[in-house]
Amino acid sequence: MEIRIQGVSKHYFSEGKTIKALDNVDLTIPAKQIFTLLGPSGCGKTTLLRCIVGLETPDSGEIRIGDEVVWSKEKNISVPTEKRALAMVFQTYAIWPHMNVFDNVAYPLQVRKLPGEVIRRMVEKTLRFVRLEGFEKRPATKLSGGQQQRVALARALVAEPKVILFDEPLSNLDAKLREETRKELRTFLGELKITAVYVTHDRIEALVLSDTIAIMRAGQIIEVGSPKKIYFDADTRFVADFIGRANLVKATVLAHDGDHTTVGSGLGTIACQRRDIPIGSEATLCIRPEFLRFARGEAAGGKNILNGRVESLVFIGEAYEGEIRVGTERLLAKIDPDANLKEGDLVSFSVDPAHCLLVPV
């Protein structure tokens, strides 16, 4: 079910100051997709989610779920949370400690006054789906973090909602469990073909899980796109920097020819992905550390072939992390673990113009 958000703003007053949690947000969340709101903490992503579900009231704008307007300042419509027929997985899971697993999961169905036999069958089916069969009678407090997370998921799924909302559901798990649960969640959601809105500050989570990512900052949507588009082809410096590690180099546009835009920078002249930025203006050149291709020794100059000196080299297991001094710039590089390099070596490397991204300053 499609969700349309139009002109939604929300202010907080805290210690005499006004904080803009949401600043005139326009957003369309397509149906049957996993849509992620990604951004640093305090960017308004959770506020936006809570406005969709109705736990917070916006100051202005309109929110539409499917064909139904659930909130509108102008039309004076405000559908209460419990009438919006959504489902949500909370950051704290919000598993009710005085109920067992069955009652927690059955709750949305009991509230809808379905017959007991139907409830039992649906709960059983859902628990099997999240691989918790046999846990029905277990008190909710006697579960591990990962199991609680799956109970929360089961409770969200059991009533077969049109839209399911996730508020940083993995942030309370430890690193290893988070990785496993992330994969699991991807499998579950992939099978369901459901509209999911997922809030997170973890970029890997966003990249792994999403069909579409919206990046937020200071109450505004900065950019919307597929994970690959966001990672390789960001429109702004903020997004390029936020979504992954990047070397950001000041550059001046020299020329456009065919597929490439040529810039001058502290690294020398670099050919980049074509971007229509006026010749002579400033831009930021963004190169991700994993796209530096190394050859040993010094090579003759050519297109995007650069020479530098290894300033530091740290072994991190799956790779070396190095800092390469090139001209006046220092670049972060991810180097193959079997590369025969040491600090002080002269190296030459190339960067594919397709991986040289230009963004406005």
Added chain:
Amino acid sequence: MVQTRSKLTYSLILVVGALTLCPVVMLILGSFSKGLTAFGSFTLDKYVQAYTDPAFFEVIVNTTVFVLGSSTLATGLALFLAYLNNRTDIPFKFMFGVISIIPMMIPHLLFSVSWALLLNPSNGILNLVLKQTLSLESAPFNIYSLWGMILVEGLLDLPIAYLIIAPAMASFDVTLEESSRVFGAGTWRTLVRVTLPVLRPAILAAFILSVVRSLASFAVPSVIGMPGRVHVLATYLYDMIAKGFAPDYGKAAAVGMSVLATAVTLIFVYRALTAESEKYVTISSRGFRPAVIELKKARIPLFLVVGLLSFILIVLPVVVLFYTSLVPYSMVPSARAFSLMSWNHHWIEVLEDPASLLSLKNSLFLGVAGATLGVLLSIFVAYVIVKVRTQASGILESLSYLSFSFPGIVIGVGFMWFFVQTPLYATLWALLIGYIAIYLPYGIRPLSSAFVQIHAHLEESSLVCGASPLTTLRRIMVPLLVPGIVSAWILMATMFVRELTLSVVLSRPGTEVLAVQILRFAEDGLWGKLSALGIMMILISTTLVVLATLVGARFKLVEGGG
């Protein structure tokens, strides 16, 4: 929603403010007035009289020794027990839980009486036994002394000191000690240089709370101090208003002012310290387990010490009272004593004594009605303190904890000045209002921890699931609150059934309560009747506790099943 909340906050501030500040204001006004009948004509005479009395100096010295001595004893014992429980391999650790909880159920008055029965110089049971077996001329111990008072008060304050120190000890980050060991310090040096300093806020907090409680204590000074003519502030005040032909409430108020000021100051220090100790000692979240010190040879002797302490604190008082209630007069336990045992001596007499029956009835009413009303008020106050969180709710919080510091007898004098001006004087309602005012923090505390436990997400998640706010209240909020409500009710009800310090001031002929009646028996030396009535008091408290627990469990079962 926002409006109703702030309305609620302000009306609660009004109610709680009236309850806690009214007696204080009346005490101040009263101390400057000529007398209960001449309220409003102001004078400084009472202060001059009170503070120039030659007896006053001795009372101050006695009070200081009594308060500091008993607090040191209580804190020292608590520290010792907490360390043994949390940090060593001493056996039967469940005993420590028992030591910290059960003595709170034995009323201070009865605990003091049982020690008087054991160690009074004329016919204390233990004294008689020792005299017989060692063929001594006179009794070896005299409990009716400052030392006796310190011993008994120290034991009484031990559980509360333990309850403050033990959690701090349990959450102590052991890596702090381990790093001290790594840098070459031995066990003893580590204890002195690292462990104790880190625990200092908790230890000081326990000490200060003991000081406040022993300053307010009336049971020990009246049962053990008065027969030995050792007067402290509490009994000095009591003498002014209860003995002689002309009770002087003005002078009592003037003396009470300094007691109140001391107590309130100390409680502020206490709150600052507990905030400090929470900041000081934190546990790292993962795989936390304190290192256990092996006691080796000291294991059994130390265990015996703990065993003896629990025997003294829990078993002894009840056994002594029960024994005394069955034998016709004080006698050493022997075959003859057992053959003479009967319910007829004292139990039947007490049950036929109209004054005792009236006090039973009154206390039962105050316990049940008082606790119910008190918990009702506490639910709203705790909700506002925990969930509303505005500046006004901060004021409410400070107000509601103020009465925690109130010495009952002093506040009783303040209430006296108030109730005399109203038709409530000499009614049970006066006692009920006074009880709730003084013991409100005991209701608020368990309820605010219950509210804290209910994360906003638990409520919101129910709404998202499609449940109406009313269903959410019924199926999520109330069941989660039940344990808090039950423990608040139990705490208040047991406190009210045994209440002594406020009651000795406010109770009048016709509104006697159990503790006051017991005190009368003690003053008249009617130990047998006293013990019978005392055991009945413990039985009533226990019954209320059991009933409340059962009701709570039943309620939870019904709701949890959906």
